[in-house]
Amino acid sequence: MWTGWWLWPLVAICTADQFRDNAVRLMQSTPVIDGHNDLPWQLLNKFNNQLQDPRANLTSLNGTHTNIPKLKAGFVGAQFWSAYTPCDTQNKDSVKRTLEQIDVIQRMCQLYPETFLCVTDSAGIRQAFQEGKVASLVGVEGGHSIDSSLGVLRALYHLGMRYLTLTHSCNTPWADNWLVDTGEDEAQSQGLSSFGQSVVKEMNRLGVIIDLAHVSVATMEAALQLSKAPVVFSHSSAYSVCQHHRNVPDHVLQLVKQTGSLVMVNFYNDYVSCKAEANLSQVADHLDYIKKVAGAGAVGFGGDYDGVSRLPSGLEDVSKYPDLVAELLRRQWTEAEVRGALAENLLRVFEAVEQVSDHKQAPGEEPIPLGQLEASCRTKYGYSAAPILHLQPGALLASLVTLLLSLYLL
Numbered sequence: 001m002w003t004g005w006w007l008w009p010l011v012a013i014c015t016a017d018q019f020r021d022n023a024v025r026l027m028q029s030t031p032v033i034d035g036h037n038d039l040p041w042q043l044l045n046k047f048n049n050q051l052q053d054p055r056a057n058l059t060s061l062n063g064t065h066t067n068i069p070k071l072k073a074g075f076v077g078a079q080f081w082s083a084y085t086p087c088d089t090q091n092k093d094s095v096k097r098t099l100e101q102i103d104v105i106q107r108m109c110q111l112y113p114e115t116f117l118c119v120t121d122s123a124g125i126r127q128a129f130q131e132g133k134v135a136s137l138v139g140v141e142g143g144h145s146i147d148s149s150l151g152v153l154r155a156l157y158h159l160g161m162r163y164l165t166l167t168h169s170c171n172t173p174w175a176d177n178w179l180v181d182t183g184e185d186e187a188q189s190q191g192l193s194s195f196g197q198s199v200v201k202e203m204n205r206l207g208v209i210i211d212l213a214h215v216s217v218a219t220m221e222a223a224l225q226l227s228k229a230p231v232v233f234s235h236s237s238a239y240s241v242c243q244h245h246r247n248v249p250d251h252v253l254q255l256v257k258q259t260g261s262l263v264m265v266n267f268y269n270d271y272v273s274c275k276a277e278a279n280l281s282q283v284a285d286h287l288d289y290i291k292k293v294a295g296a297g298a299v300g301f302g303g304d305y306d307g308v309s310r311l312p313s314g315l316e317d318v319s320k321y322p323d324l325v326a327e328l329l330r331r332q333w334t335e336a337e338v339r340g341a342l343a344e345n346l347l348r349v350f351e352a353v354e355q356v357s358d359h360k361q362a363p364g365e366e367p368i369p370l371g372q373l374e375a376s377c378r379t380k381y382g383y384s385a386a387p388i389l390h391l392q393p394g395a396l397l398a399s400l401v402t403l404l405l406s407l408y409l410l
């Protein structure tokens with residue numbers, strides 16, 4: 001059979017194209033739902049959120065990972081746009097900044113109605129798929145955006161927030177971030193404080209997806225244990241593949257499996273390969289690994305486009321998703337598994353979150369103890385009338401010591 005050998009390279013090329021063709025065919029009916037994109041942050045940085053600036057035209061925008069032609073080429077069918085404000089706004093203007101980022105997402109939908117459809121539920125995502133538009137949802141990145149207030153949490157829900165990342169890369173007064181696991185930050189809440197537990201319960205009640213990207217392992221464990229609905233990691237990868245503390249360790253992947261939760265893989269080189277360089281195949285390694293440990297139902301995509309400075313070769317911008325899907329097909333993922341990773345897994349989680357929500361149940365009302373808040377720039381209205389039970393244990397102890405001292409002095 002000497003005649004056949006020269007055909008092999010040709011067969012290999014044809015097969016490679018076949019995987020790409022199959023990826024495109026799949027994505028025409030099941031486009032990708034991506035968990036995290038920081039285009040709104042770019043719009044703030046580059047144009048101070050002035051979308052009518054000709055340079056901010058999303059059809060021709062360059063120098064970003066995301067624009068309208070790239071979204072179309074990438075078969076992006078739904079995007080959780082990140083309403084992100086950095087940690088240095090904590091205890092300052094974090095709420096105002098968050099509101100402005102939600103506003104710019106909503107104005108994207110108004111300015112480009114042919115492309116974006118702002119939606120707030122799973123049915124809306126399916127509707128956008130039908131219309132060939134990019135379902136646009138708001139993910140608020142960082143618990144500091146609620147400024148330790150259940151009232152702000154509820155108001156953000158009413159403005160369209162459908163996930164909240166419990167922390168960014170800083171502790172809030174009620175939840176610890178991943179830098180606690182590197183030793184750079186000190187544990188404050190040992191996962192979730194009592195108020196942090198109230199936040200998670202209120203998110204369940206409202207129907208806001210709990211996002212555990214950026215949090216410490218103790219916070220992951222506490223939230224996975226407490227939440228009545230499955231959770232997501234909107235942009236995190238697998239710790240066993242790259243030992244970075246932003247990634248999800250194996251024992252947490254087991255909890256993800258048990259709770260029907262979802263890890264949407266981050267493409268940032270530093271989390272993919274633990275080096276400055278990475279490639280598409282290494283991203284597929286994370287997807288493969290999470291599938292192996294937590295099951296195909298636990299896998300999704302959370303590229304972190306426009307939020308990172310380094311991306312793998314082959315995944316340079318949002319137009320490249322079909323190439324990654326082709327790689328999964330090449331690795332013998334079934335069509336059902338691929339459709340799960342693209343969209344069905346997120347829709348399943350979102351529907352479960354919607355099922356758990358109960359707007360008839362009484363809202364959480366207990367405020368965070370005043371002593372747990374940084375005092376500068378903060379008024380104390382309401383707290384003076386609060387019952388003594390709301391005082392911090394430290395404050396109680398101090399009062400007791402003062403009392404005993406005064407008795408002794410007498």
Ligand SMILES: [Zn+2]
Nearest residue numbers: 141214235307
């Ligand atoms: Zn992030």
